[in-house]
Amino acid sequence: MKFKPVAFIISIAITLGIGALGAWATAQSVKTWYTTLNKPSFNPPDSLFAPVWTTLYVLIGIAAYLVWIRRDKIVHFPRTVAIYLIQLILNLAWSFIFFYLREVGFALAEIILLLIFVVINGLIFYKINKWAGLIFIPYLIWVSFATLLTYNIFILN
Incomplete structure (x- = not known):
């Protein structure tokens, strides 16, 4: 299959855009509210989250591109796109629920749904x-x- 640079860039830009919105939702609480929470011993340093998520968003975008370029061969393409978009929306929603709304219990339920998707x-x-x-x-x-981290933060707080 021929490489399609515009589709490739758009696929990655969409996921990085989701990541940027999530980062905006978390920015204030990471420096304030999040520091006050009891966290499990395996909680990674805050500096690890941004590079990990950026890498994951790029990978998710690449995966979407690999599917997009085969769209005319996919019988249920609209359903495939819907599942993909639901998963991205759930990904973004977790940041808003956990960090912006500061609802750890609701965030736990939501991340379990994200994991399923x-x-x-x-x-x-x-x-x-x-x-x-x-x-x-x-x-x-x-x-x-x-999910494990969110569960433990929920239990500890």
Whole structure:
């Protein structure tokens, strides 16, 4: 399949845009409210989150691109796009719920839903393009870790 640079850039720009909105939602609380929370011993340093999420958003964008370039061969393409968009919206929503609204319990319920949609999205992408599905594995691992972290912060606070 021929490389399509505009589609590639748009795919990555969409996910990085979601990440930027999430960063905006977290910016104030990370320096204030978040520092007051009791966190588990395995909580990573704050400086780790931005590079990890940036890398994951680029990977998610690449996976979306690999699916997009095969869109005319996908029987249920609108459903594939819907699952992908729901997963992105849930990703963004968690930042707003946890950091902006400061609702840890609601954020825990929401991240479990996000985790389910990441799995579904990854499996759908895998059926379309093996690499697109495999690229979702680091995202799945990180969201699983974030779910565990959110659960522990909920319990500790």
